[in-house]
Amino acid sequence: MKIGQFEIAGKACIMGVLNVTPDSFSDGGFYVDLEAALEQAAELIALGAAVIDVGGESTRPGADFVTEEEEIARIVPVIKAIKEKFDILVSIDTYKTATAKAALEAGADILNDVWAGLYDGQMLTLAAQANVPIILMHNQKDENYQDITQEVCHFLQERAQAALAAGVAKENIWLDPGFGFAKDAQQNLDLLKGLDRVTRLGYPVLFGISRKRVVDYLLGGNTEALERDMGTAALSVYALIKGCQMVRVHNVEANRDLVKVISQLI
DSSP: OEETTEEOSSSOEEEEEEEOOSOOTTTTTSSOSHHHHHHHHHHHHHHTOSEEEEESSOOSTTOOOOOHHHHHHHHHHHHHHHHHHOOOEEEEEOSOHHHHHHHHHHTOOEEEETTTTOSSSOHHHHHHHHTOOEEEEOOOSOOOOSSHHHHHHHHHHHHHHHHHHTTOOGGGEEEEOOTTSSOOHHHHHHHHHTHHHHHTSSSOBEEOOTTOHHHHHHHTSOOOGGGOHHHHHHHHHHHHHTTOOEEEESOHHHHHHHHHHHHTTO
């Protein structure tokens, strides 16, 4: 498969999460130290991640806002160290263009924007100018959906068209339905059931549901975040069968063999 101009083995792959934040919902504070972050990156790569997704600001509900300066200070040393030591694709999980630009200058290869270029209006231009892949995620403040899957598809189509209009190459556009963002449990379930409608939009799709509350809901509603890895892996299989091409997960090991097997059958 291809991620923009990059060739990746197999029909599907894993994006490993590396949060260099003090307050992310499942691993906040684990990897704020550069050495710890680099060790985690090495483990994610050894276990089978094709992409390392570096994030410097938590996007969990109620998380504190992080300035561009602080976010850049968190992510740039980590990205530089990873790219110097490993031959691996790195994505930057940010919605701020200044942070994204600094990350690209540090060696990042992919932009992963939870606001699909809407935050400051410059992210799509940056993606076009840098000629890099960008992941556009569904996220909106209004949760009064009439048909969640239809509205997610409409939003993503609009953002993809905006990216094209800004000069982003079609092969550089990825979509993410945004599980857990501005959606309650039932809406997440309905979107899961309609996931194949998202994968038929004509763009590759990233599936990011790792350890989120919808996984807890499906497991019975009494699990902690770190107890949701097998539930996450089950949903990874489901997502690949529905047509997604990349799964974003915290626990690469729990997903590796499932993704390897299923990707040979789809």
